[in-house]
């Protein structure tokens with residue numbers, strides 16, 4: 001079944017630091033009875049004024065503007081100078097109805113960007129008729145607006161050369177995405193930070209240093225020697241979301257590395273010397289990878305899995321890769337299926353990849369519980385479809401929503417069958433929450449739409465994100481190396 005038209009209502013609450021967004025759905029589910037079509041409408045709570053309707057796709061088109069197909073990036077890391085020199089070649093087309101392109105690039109500024117060239121024309125970052133730096137009301141994302149009209153049917157080429165400060169203190173260079181905070185790889189190369197903007201990434205890494213370096217990352221990695229210096233070309237080989245591209249470039253003398261094939265998956269694990277046991281990680285994967293293959297499907301990334309093990313903290317999933325502690329390893333590897341290959345359309349829809357992940361864990365332990373009858377929240381609608389980062393209620397409240405669905409569908413095994421069905425049918429086809437509701441209906445015959453509106457699109461509690469609250473940094477990845485390495489870089 002194709003999704004019925006969904007309309008998003010916006011309501012600006014002046015007392016709130018964020019907008020309160022109420023997404024209500026005109027239940028256009030045509031109930032065909034006796035030859036006539038009836039429509040039901042969800043009742044809007046009286047105290048909330050009804051704002052103007054906005055279509056989700058139109059909003060994404062107008063805010064994101066471009067659709068990137070290919071990115072060819074060169075990144076040269078100079079650890080002794082704490083500098084990163086970049087050159088990005090971006091092939092993009094305009095989204096429907098859009099003419100003036102923009103791109104996300106957080107360190108952008110006249111002191112960082114050396115050159116911008118759009119379709120063969122040099123643009124001057126200091127000339128307001130060429131370039132405008134913009135922020136959006138609906139998101140914390142910053143953009144560079146390129147003040148030239150681009151046609152809808154053309155492939156456009158944007159080249160940006162830049163030099164930015166980069167230091168993490170330990171002579172290494174790595175992707176540091178935090179999808180709860182909404183920080184993607186636009187922190188180091190121009191991109192569109194949105195889960196459903198999928199593009200092929202080809203990134204060439206090089207280091208200017210006397211030290212030897214080692215590299216792991218998402219996709220195919222080719223090591224080439226160039227004048228006694230190594231370069232690594234990372235090729236995702238397929239379109240992926242930019243924020244799911246991982247790399248780890250680290251001094252060789254500081255790491256242990258081991259590669260094994262587990263259940264047909266090529267697994268490469270790197271960690272700091274004298275920190276975490278690589279064997280323990282392999283041991284976890286020895287049972288985890290076969291379980292996920294049996295329950296959900298063949299491991300999604302042909303190139304296998306790259307893991308950088310940290311001493312503590314949480315983890316972050318990437319396409320075919322993760323930077324994670326041992327304790328978060330299973331969670332991050334589960335995301336290879338839901339999060340990195342079955343992809344949410346927007347960050348706010350990302351609630352489901354965390355919710356499904358946590359539900360799988362809780363239900364296996366027999367500790368999952370459904371939401372109570374009257375549960376309502378605005379996990380999804382507390383924000384716009386173009387905002388970055390997601391609401392961290394996704395983990396626990398979200399897992400309970402999934403348990404409510406799973407138990408009504410008939411229990412854990414049936415819901416896992418559904419996950420396998422989703423995985424085989426919608427891999428790399430980003431979908432939003434309403435499409436997920438449709439998929440559940442198609443699979444089980446049970447319509448959760450009305451309840452999901454209560455569970456995810458209602459409720460008075462205002463959206464909160466980790467980035468807006470203090471002391472909620474428990475989701476962060478902790479890259480601190482062990483003492484013996486730390487002292488080397490002091």
Ligand SMILES: [Zn+2]
Nearest residue numbers: 331335354357
């Ligand atoms: Zn997660």
